[in-house]
Amino acid sequence: xxxxxxxxxxxxxxxxxxxxxxxxxxxxxxxxxxxxxxxxxxxxxxxxxxxxxxxxxxxxxxxxxxxxxxxxxxxxxxxxxxxxxxxxxxxxxxxxxxxxxxxxxxxxxxx
Amino acid sequence: xxxxxxxxxxxxxxxxxxxxxxxxxxxxxxxxxxxxxxxxxxxxxxxxxxxxxxxxxxxxxxxxxxxxxxxxxxxxxxxxxxxxxxxxxxxxxxxxxxxxxxxxxxxxxxxxxxxxxxxxxxxxxxxxxxxxxxxxxxxxxxxxxxxxxxxxxxxxxxxxxxxxxxxxxxxxxxxxxxxxxxxxxxxxxxxxxxxxxxxxxxxxxxxxxxxxxxxxxxxxxxxxxxxxxxxxxxxxxxxxxxxxxxxxxxxxxxxxxxxxxxxxxxxxxxxxxxxxxxxxxxxxxxxxxxxxxxxxxxxxxxxxxxxxxxxxxxxxxxxxxxxxxxxxxxxxxxxxxxxxxxxxxxxxxxxxxxxxxxxxxxxxxxxxxxxxxxxxxxxxxxxxxxxxxxxxxxxxxxxxxxxxxxxxxxxxxxxxxxxxxxxxxxxxxxxxxxxxxxxxxxxxxxxxxxxxxxxxxxxxxxxxxxxxxxxxxxxxxxxxxxxxxxxxxxxxxxxxxxxxxxxxxxxxxxxxxxxxxxxxxxxxxxxxxxxxxxxxxxxxxxxxxxxxxxxxxxxxxxxxxxxxxxxxxxxxxxxxxxxxxxxxxxxxxxxxxxxxxxxxxxxxxxxxxxxxxxxxxxxxxxxxxxxxxxxxxxxxxxxxxxxxxxxxxxxxxxxxxxxxxxxxxxxxxxxxxxxxxxxxxxxxxxxxxxxxxxxxxxxxxxxxxxxxxxxxxxxxxxxxxxxxxxxxxxxxxxxxxxxxxxxxxxxxxxxxxxxxxxxxxxxxxxxxxxxxxxxxxxxxxxxxxxxxxxxxxxxxxxxxxxxxxxxxxxxxxxxxxxxxxxxxxxxxxxxxxxxxxxxxxxxxxxxxxxxxxxxxxxxxxxxxxxxxxxxxxxxxxxx
Numbered sequence: 001x002x003x004x005x006x007x008x009x010x011x012x013x014x015x016x017x018x019x020x021x022x023x024x025x026x027x028x029x030x031x032x033x034x035x036x037x038x039x040x041x042x043x044x045x046x047x048x049x050x051x052x053x054x055x056x057x058x059x060x061x062x063x064x065x066x067x068x069x070x071x072x073x074x075x076x077x078x079x080x081x082x083x084x085x086x087x088x089x090x091x092x093x094x095x096x097x098x099x100x101x102x103x104x105x106x107x108x109x110x111x
Numbered sequence: 112x113x114x115x116x117x118x119x120x121x122x123x124x125x126x127x128x129x130x131x132x133x134x135x136x137x138x139x140x141x142x143x144x145x146x147x148x149x150x151x152x153x154x155x156x157x158x159x160x161x162x163x164x165x166x167x168x169x170x171x172x173x174x175x176x177x178x179x180x181x182x183x184x185x186x187x188x189x190x191x192x193x194x195x196x197x198x199x200x201x202x203x204x205x206x207x208x209x210x211x212x213x214x215x216x217x218x219x220x221x222x223x224x225x226x227x228x229x230x231x232x233x234x235x236x237x238x239x240x241x242x243x244x245x246x247x248x249x250x251x252x253x254x255x256x257x258x259x260x261x262x263x264x265x266x267x268x269x270x271x272x273x274x275x276x277x278x279x280x281x282x283x284x285x286x287x288x289x290x291x292x293x294x295x296x297x298x299x300x301x302x303x304x305x306x307x308x309x310x311x312x313x314x315x316x317x318x319x320x321x322x323x324x325x326x327x328x329x330x331x332x333x334x335x336x337x338x339x340x341x342x343x344x345x346x347x348x349x350x351x352x353x354x355x356x357x358x359x360x361x362x363x364x365x366x367x368x369x370x371x372x373x374x375x376x377x378x379x380x381x382x383x384x385x386x387x388x389x390x391x392x393x394x395x396x397x398x399x400x401x402x403x404x405x406x407x408x409x410x411x412x413x414x415x416x417x418x419x420x421x422x423x424x425x426x427x428x429x430x431x432x433x434x435x436x437x438x439x440x441x442x443x444x445x446x447x448x449x450x451x452x453x454x455x456x457x458x459x460x461x462x463x464x465x466x467x468x469x470x471x472x473x474x475x476x477x478x479x480x481x482x483x484x485x486x487x488x489x490x491x492x493x494x495x496x497x498x499x500x501x502x503x504x505x506x507x508x509x510x511x512x513x514x515x516x517x518x519x520x521x522x523x524x525x526x527x528x529x530x531x532x533x534x535x536x537x538x539x540x541x542x543x544x545x546x547x548x549x550x551x552x553x554x555x556x557x558x559x560x561x562x563x564x565x566x567x568x569x570x571x572x573x574x575x576x577x578x579x580x581x582x583x584x585x586x587x588x589x590x591x592x593x594x595x596x597x598x599x600x601x602x603x604x605x606x607x608x609x610x611x612x613x614x615x616x617x618x619x620x621x622x623x624x625x626x627x628x629x630x631x632x633x634x635x636x637x638x639x640x641x642x643x644x645x646x647x648x649x650x651x652x653x654x655x656x657x658x659x660x661x662x663x664x665x666x667x668x669x670x671x672x673x674x675x676x677x678x679x680x681x682x683x684x685x686x687x688x689x690x691x692x693x694x695x696x697x698x699x700x701x702x703x704x705x706x707x708x709x710x711x712x713x714x715x716x717x718x719x720x721x722x723x724x725x726x727x728x729x730x731x732x733x734x735x736x737x738x739x740x741x742x743x744x745x746x747x748x749x750x751x752x753x754x755x756x757x758x759x760x761x762x763x764x765x766x767x768x769x770x771x772x773x774x775x776x777x778x779x780x781x782x783x784x785x786x787x788x789x790x791x792x793x794x795x796x797x798x799x800x801x802x803x804x805x806x807x808x809x810x811x812x813x814x815x816x817x818x819x820x821x822x823x824x825x826x827x828x829x830x831x832x833x834x835x836x837x838x839x840x841x842x843x844x845x846x847x848x849x850x851x852x853x854x855x856x857x858x859x860x861x862x863x864x865x866x867x868x869x870x871x872x873x874x875x876x877x878x879x880x881x882x883x884x885x886x887x888x889x890x891x892x893x894x895x896x897x898x899x900x901x902x903x904x905x906x907x908x909x910x911x912x913x914x915x916x917x918x919x920x921x922x923x924x925x926x927x928x929x930x931x932x933x934x935x936x937x938x939x940x941x942x943x944x945x946x947x948x949x950x951x952x953x954x955x956x957x958x959x960x961x962x963x964x965x966x967x968x969x970x971x972x973x974x975x976x977x978x979x980x981x982x983x984x985x986x987x988x989x990x
Binding site: 028029030033034047048049050052053056057060075076077078 | 134138139145
């Protein structure tokens with residue numbers, strides 16, 4: 001079996017970032033990677049290729065769908081779109097992330 | 112509808128491998144292009160920009176692999192790849208593939224043909240709704256007993272009592288009896304296979320008519336015809352409903368056609384016409400044993416068979432017996448399986464089981480053969496497999512791949528086997544299985560048979576393929592790479608396989624040889640009379656309402672008319688043909704009260720004065736019957752030698768009195784023993800009484816004709832004479848007596864033929880296996896032989912090297928096979944004593960050994976020649 005380098009937490013956060021990005025509107029793979037980089041102001045330096053296995057996984061889980069489309073420069077690209085199920089999962093994930101972050105914050109403050 | 116979308120996406124991911132790969136490539140390319148352009152816009156030169164883009168992206172192939180795994184279609188892709196690889200591998204060695212596929216096909220075909228017969232005769236349920244709720248009610252009784260193919264019978268009046276008493280158990284209790292009707296529509300009467308049934312027969316079975324309706328009462332003059340009868344006799348014409356036919360002389364209206372596929376309640380004995388029992392026996396009466404009926408019912412929902420059986424047993428004891436001499440011990444319920452009842456069932460069951468077991472033996476031999484071939488193939492491919500292991504292929508992966516190849520081989524063989532089954536089933540369809548009764552069984556290729564073939568295929572692939580696959584993929588890298596050859600462990604196992612094959616093949620041969628010998632003995636049986644030149648014609652006046660006087664007059668007139676036909680030299684009347692039963696069985700006692708001797712169940716036949724001369728049965732002492740032995744004259748009898756020996760061991764039987772069915776009689780003659788059945792062994796006792804002193808409606812004419820007479824034309828003339836006397840009388844059977852002998856030998860001939868075929872297949876397969884092992888050995892040790900020859904070894908030594916160890920093995924295998932074969936033959940004899948199998952004769956064993964030596968010689972000739980002719984120079988040059 002091939003090794004799986006990402007920890008669950010990291011994989012989970014990639015999923016979260018993708019879903020959040022797509023909740024703004026359909027986008028192709030490169031666009032997603034640029035958006036994540038810009039919004040995180042370069043802090044989340046992500047291996048761009050690892051985006052695609054994540055996209056495939058999310059599509060398989062029915063959280064996103066994809067279809068061929070055309071970029072502003074008239075090039076064929078695969079556009080990803082969040083599904084209703086994806087939005088629901090995103091909401092739950094954000095909620096639990098916030099709780100986790102808040103708890104972490106509390107612990108850190110107490111220390 | 113998002114779930115639908117998601118499902119479709121998942122399916123696409125799973126199966127659209129090519130599409131997925133293309134999409135992956137395109138997405139990655141675009142991503143890297145866009146990233147590169149970003150860097151170019153930032154001022155990098157294109158080459159540098161692309162480098163940075165690739166770094167940012169990470170390992171392209173690595174991500175692709177992750178996605179391929181993520182698709183979850185890995186095993187499927189691997190499987191398709193393995194399949195393609197296996198197909199290529201098999202195509203590369205067409206000789207090997209052909210032999211292997213044929214071997215498997217023969218094994219699976221043989222087993223499946225027999226299985227389809229077993230399925231048709233024993234396993235297939237009746238074609239009615241919920242057949243598992245149908246049970247036959249079998250009364251156990253002493254005294255007057257009637258046992259037919261459809262079950263044990265009871266008188267009609269008794270059936271009515273049961274019907275009433277078992278009301279709480281059954282939705283209905285039906286009665287039936289298979290019989291032969293004489294059916295007249297226009298012109299000549301024809302004998303048809305009929306069933307007399309109760310009115311609720313079809314309702315209890317749960318059937319609906321194909322056309323028209325069913326009869327509902329026991330006494331209405333209505334008839335239902337079978338679908339095949341409707342199609343063949345009436346061309347499927349719906350107007351046939353309402354037309355009147357004469358059945359045993361009585362008018363019946365055809366009211367309906369039974370559903371297609373339903374041919375009665377006994378497999379292989381299709382019924383043409385169903386008639387209500389009371390109406391059918393109106394002329395002859397319901398009291399006669401010819402009207403006794405077998406019973407079956409459909410259990411009500413919730414009624415347990417065991418409880419019902421106990422209830423039925425109690426009921427049987429409560430109903431008073433119909434005759435004072437009869438004692439009813441109880442009754443049981445038996446599942447209605449469509450199987451014939453009585454002794455025939457056991458014969459069919461043991462016969463088919465034996466055939467099935469021998470077919471499995473053929474399959475085992477074939478499997479061992481395949482295993483040996485695959486082992487050799489694995490050794491031959493050692494270098495290839497070694498390389499694959501060296502570059503990192505997992506062993507599990509390799510085993511899977513080899514098994515794919517073996518499974519593909521088995522599937523091809525299985526398909527061939529099904530083809531052979533289709534061919535074989537045609538032949539088996541004509542096979543008489545149950546003795547003289549001609550049962551029409553059509554082995555069908557239904558789902559069950561095909562499933563069985565598939566299961567055999569999978570089992571073959573697993574049993575014969577797994578070990579070779581494990582063996583071949585053993586990681587012994589270094590020797591494999593160093594030299595295409597490897598140790599001798601595999602060779603030893605292969606030899607064991609061949610040895611096992613030989614053992615099984617010899618067992619098969621001994622069995623088959625024994626059957627052939629028995630068959631030859633049966634063929635050579637001296638009947639004690641001359642069956643050549645005699646035609647037997649059977650008619651039955653019983654159901655037509657003839658009394659004894661009119662019946663006798665009919666037959667005497669018929670005999671006279673037939674005697675006048677040109678070419679006929681003699682005509683004799685008898686109650687039944689001598690061969691194949693039909694005579695009543697009765698107890699015979701010396702009329703000395705209770706102290707006298709008693710012989711149970713002696714066949715009793717009433718024959719006219721011409722009978723003994725016509726058949727060529729010599730009267731040894733006393734006289735034959737004469738015209739003076741009439742009704743009213745003193746009762747006389749003639750005994751055969753066997754009966755005389757049993758009743759009066761040391762005395763002259765002439766003048767002695769006997770007491771039997773019909774009263775006392777005086778023995779006036781002693782006749783030579785003849786064959787009354789085809790079982791080998793000593794002929795049994797037989798009693799003859801004068802035709803004129805006893806009457807039964809059922810009579811067989813024995814017509815002796817001169818040489819060169821056209822038998823077909825003669826039979827037609829006799830039929831015409833019968834019709835001229837009474838158009839309602841149907842000729843039930845008309846055939847040469849010699850043909851009847853052949854017909855009765857049918858089942859034995861069939862079983863013998865099949866067994867012989869299996870035996871030959873087994874030894875042929877073993878021969879192929881032997882050849883394979885030897886040829887492989889020679890090919891592998893080519894260099895060694897070359898060196899030996901170069902060093903001056905004589906040809907004899909090389910031959911010894913090739914066949915020495917093999918001969919020891921073969922001798923051991925053959926010896927074990929012979930011993931096992933003799934033991935098995937004894938077991939089969941016990942199971943199939945009906946065929947008169949005896950112990951295996953030494954001649955049979957000798958024949959088997961000779962055949963073995965021949966096959967061994969043929970199998971080793973080519974490899975040995977090849978070994979002796981190895982050219983040392985050629986062999987050295989290869990290295």
